[in-house]
Amino acid sequence: MAFKRIYTKISNITKATCTLKAEGARYGELAKVNGMPAQVISVVDEDVTLQVFSGTEGVSSYSEVVFTGSPPTLKVSDLLAGRFLNGYGEPIDGGSELRGESRMIKGNAVNPIKRSSPSTLLATGIAGIDLNNTLVTGQKIPFFANPDQPYNEVLADVAMRAEADKIILGGMGLSNDDYLFFKNKFTKGGVLNKTVCFINTSENPPLERLLIPDMACTAAEYFANDQKQKVLILLTDMTLYADALAIVANKMDQIPSKDSMPGSLYSDLASIYEKSVQFAHGGSITIIAVTTLNEGDITHAIPDNTGYITEGQLFLKQDPDIGKVIIDPFRSLSRLKQNVIGKKTRSDHPQVMNALIRLYADAVNAKSKKENGFDLNEYDKRCMDFAKEYSRKLLAVDVNISIEQMLDTGWSLLKTYFKKYEVGIKEEFLEKYWNEEKTIKA
């Protein structure tokens, strides 16, 4: 732009947007309203509507509006590593200004035929994940958790243990305590130099959250594609991101669909999650997100749409029988595990995993039988004993063992509690593993 376009007459102000008459504005371009960052979200004839990220408090009908002529960008370079930034990609760590190439956020989609099939195992040591819901690089998967569950702690554990060249944290509506928790964890773990954090805390304006995932993805694409690195993106909490989308849609007079969410929620979320990719050159973007639930309700539009987009979901659940948080084996799923289990891991992996879960389901049935006051038969009792051990040794989130150890533990549980014909496993594996004596390390 050769000259700055400045306007001083705003015709319409809502809590999140303002509208004015302006010429030559472009959809998606950034502007400043009273010095506050805003983005063009609609142009109809000369009426330009801006979403003001910080909210419109203090905007008057005579406020100054300056159009920048370009959409939001991030300055990408290796200097991003170790930095803490806000939703606009500006440092909040007191460090120097970012330098590097300015890249438009919300970049183009990867041509699907240029993608590679994600098939590199991403081990976490947590058996509820590695055994039952094995992850691969290039996958996108959220934790579904109630607000009272330790989702950020588990997320941080996964990040620290997973093999990644860069960890990019997108914090949306993060409590200041959790922000400091992540900061501490990364510092103590000695991984600060391979992390980039985009932070919007609950103290910041909610609409600024809208930029966080796109910023994180743009940084990730730089490292994964330009530098061919393995990048892990952590996004927490996507429910708060969706809430911000709903605010804007509402102020735009859009007709809400289910649960007051905008009709475009699916596409909006997909545009973020689909940034996960395995490139042929070895670089990859893996996204692990958090979607908080209301009392476990997954039919709400946010987890529901997320579930349709992501490649599975990991459910956290409090198991009262063992007094620990476990990864729920029924409702959790990793869609891409088929690419690695039994192929990159031991060949009995799929069958052992399924047998254990099926028998755990029998235990749940037995439990409800008991709760309804019925006598349990001998099989029911065995199932319930098994379930407790299974939960303690394999489902709890504090487990940290190798996949080999998980499988051996599985076999030993099967042998302890069941007969051969009850486990429904292919003969060839039974022959190999049923009689094998192996000492299990606890």
Added chain:
Amino acid sequence: MNLGKVTGVISNLIFIEAHGAVTQNEICLIHTENKKLMAEVIRVTGTRVSAQLFESSMTIKMGSRVDFTGKMLEVELGPGILSKKYDGLQNDLAKMSGLFIDIGQTTPPLDNDVYYGFTPLAQEGETVQAGDWLGSVKENWIDHKIMVPFKLEGTYTVESIVKKGDYLINDVVAVLSSEVGEKIEVTMVQKWPVKRAINTFKQKVRPNTILQTGLRVIDTLNPIAEGGTGYIPGPFGTGKTVLQQAIAKNSKTDVLMIVACGERANEVVEIFTEFPQLTDPVTGRTLDEKTTIICNTSNMPVAAREASVYVGMTLAEYYRAMGLKVLILADSTSRWAQALREMSNRMEELPGPDAFPVELPAVIANFYSRAGLTELNNGAWGSVTFIGTVSPAGGNFKEPVTESTSKVARCFYALSQKRADAKRYPAIDPIASYSKYLDYPEFVDNADKFIQEGWVAKVQKCKDIIRNGLEARDQISILGDDAVPLDYHIAFWKSEMIDFALIQQDSFDDVDMNTSLERQKYMFNKIMEIGEREFVFFEFEQVGTFFKQLINILKQMNYSPFDSAQFKKYAKELEMAIQKNKEGTLTE
């Protein structure tokens, strides 16, 4: 050509001030700095035109020039479609440069530089009409018919036709003359608007023959017919996509169209990598040779989702007109409906239920009705079978897309969360699901003739056993194991056996993933033999133990190659286990 200029942008809705006449659904091109972006006219109000852009609108400036093309969205039809990977607008993805899809990048759908061996089928002087076969070329292993362009009306005389030989797709292979003497040059390529059905056939008849999918719960219990329609609704995580891919891999069809509409990119990547290595159960060639993939994944332009399903259907109809058996799979039709909703909302139309546009049921009905079994003018038969998945919000089937689809699709494969949670895959609910073809007398007749006498009646009986078993289970869980008669336990375990041995199928096991109809017949008869047999037990715990053993043997059979020594060994074991009970070896 009429012109216009951009006056407004809201996401992918573009407002244009038009100079001159504009047609509803016509394609217009919006000029940006170095590209022309495609958009479709969806509303005209005086000189003000609303158009949906098939791209990101970030690069569009106000006042930009717009060209109205006067044409609706069309596909190019000709040899070279098979094995291609298209985006929602039939751009060949393989021809695109770069890792990322640049805004406005277009590529030709067919290959202009490939020679095809042409064999004439029509004679000079012959009278022909739209859709008649003029010649044939080899496309992979398929005899691809070069037809009289579908757009031609009335009858024509073949003025000349080229000799057998190799030609490029744009070479003139025949010249036709109309009744008034107008000469028309025919190449191997023609264009057709996607939203219009290709209907050059003689008649469409009721589907009457089973389309084999290799999946027992479908073929045996709820068969889909050639030229039929089906839909698969299910909450996320219940295995819609795995199921659809299993159908794609194992079905006995000539041509396969896969439309990945607004779904995950990694799922198409899986198809890209797997299909060239998989063997087609019909021909023994690789699967990708008979497959075209139209992918508009969830991060690709939303407006092109609608285009993608229509492109897929039109390509399917094109191959049907060659007398081929075509299966088209669309995953997921809900994403298309959502795209319609996003646009309707931006246009500020009054919404129907759940904010979907009110015309949604009509749009869906119209689309499903393009499937069908057709007799062509030359007496050959072709079919388009359509199976769509539906992703109901919240897993609740009482939502507009599922409900609208239920009114038009003849087969219903309900995926159940409960079954998926218990890892009972495929998670198709055996009782809630149905196939209306089982009620078609012509279908029953064909099953009698080609499978076995009384087949459909036996299938119904099997469903009764399942139903009885589920009722018995409910009673057992209400009253307790001891408080119900032994019969209840037997009924329950018979249904469990059917579940484990027939309904459940391992789509990741090389043997179990595909069950031929012959094998299904054998196993079904075995299972029904047990299902209809009387057994003697003295206490309920014996029932479970006994049936678990049978189930284990039946599962081992499912994992063994049909008629192998291993298979026969298990068949014998099964026989012995059954006999054991008969002889009363079980005692109190």
